[in-house]
Amino acid sequence: MTIIEALLGEHGALYPLFDRIEALAQKAELPELKLHAALLESTLISHADLEDALLRPEIQPYVPLTPGPTDHEQIRAGLKRVGAAVSGDEARRCLLGILAQTRAHFWKEESIAFVFARRRCLWSCSRNSPRNRRASGEYRLVEAAVCGATRMDRSAGDRNEGDAQ
Numbered sequence: 001m002t003i004i005e006a007l008l009g010e011h012g013a014l015y016p017l018f019d020r021i022e023a024l025a026q027k028a029e030l031p032e033l034k035l036h037a038a039l040l041e042s043t044l045i046s047h048a049d050l051e052d053a054l055l056r057p058e059i060q061p062y063v064p065l066t067p068g069p070t071d072h073e074q075i076r077a078g079l080k081r082v083g084a085a086v087s088g089d090e091a092r093r094c095l096l097g098i099l100a101q102t103r104a105h106f107w108k109e110e111s112i113a114f115v116f117a118r119r120r121c122l123w124s125c126s127r128n129s130p131r132n133r134r135a136s137g138e139y140r141l142v143e144a145a146v147c148g149a150t151r152m153d154r155s156a157g158d159r160n161e162g163d164a165q
C-alpha cells in the first residue's frame with residue numbers, strides 16, 4: 001500500500017463521520033456541538049500531520065505558493081472557534097462551515113494533490129523503464145494542471161514557481 005492509498009483510505013473513513021456530524025448538528029445543543037468539534041479535531045489532526053510530513057515534501061517544489069494559513073491550519077483554527085463558541089447557533093454555523101471547508105479540501109487533495117503525488121512517484125520509479133517517456137508526459141500534464149489550477153497548501157519551503165522549471 002502506498003501513502004496515497006493510505007490517505008485515501010482515511011478520507012473514506014472520515015466521510016461517514018462528516019455525514020453523521022452534519023446530521024446530528026442540526027438539532028444539537030452547544031455542549032454536543034463542542035464534543036463533535038473535539039472529535040473531528042482529534043481525527044483530522046493526525047491525518048493532516050501525516051500529509052504534512054509525507055505528502056507535502058513530495059509536491060511542495062511544484063505547487064505555487066500563496067500567502068496566509070494553510071488549509072490544515074484554517075480547519076484547525078475553525079474547530080478551535082467551535083470550542084470557544086458561546087451559543088449553539090454560533091457553534092453550529094462554525095462547525096458546519098468547517099465541515100464544508102474540509103470536504104472542499106479533501107476534494108482538492110483527491111482530484112489534484114494525490115493525483116500529482118502518484119504521478120510524481122510513477123515518474124520517479126519508472127525513469128529507467130521503457131515506460132519512462134509516457135510516465136514523464138503524464139507527470140508534466142499533471143504538473144501543469146496543478147500549477148495552473150490550485151495549490152494544496154501554503155508551504156514553509158519558500159520555493160517559487162520558477163523552482164518547478
Ligand SMILES: [Fe+2]
Nearest residue numbers: 048051105109
Ligand atoms: Fe489535508
Ligand SMILES: [Fe+2]
Nearest residue numbers: 007051106109
Ligand atoms: Fe487529506
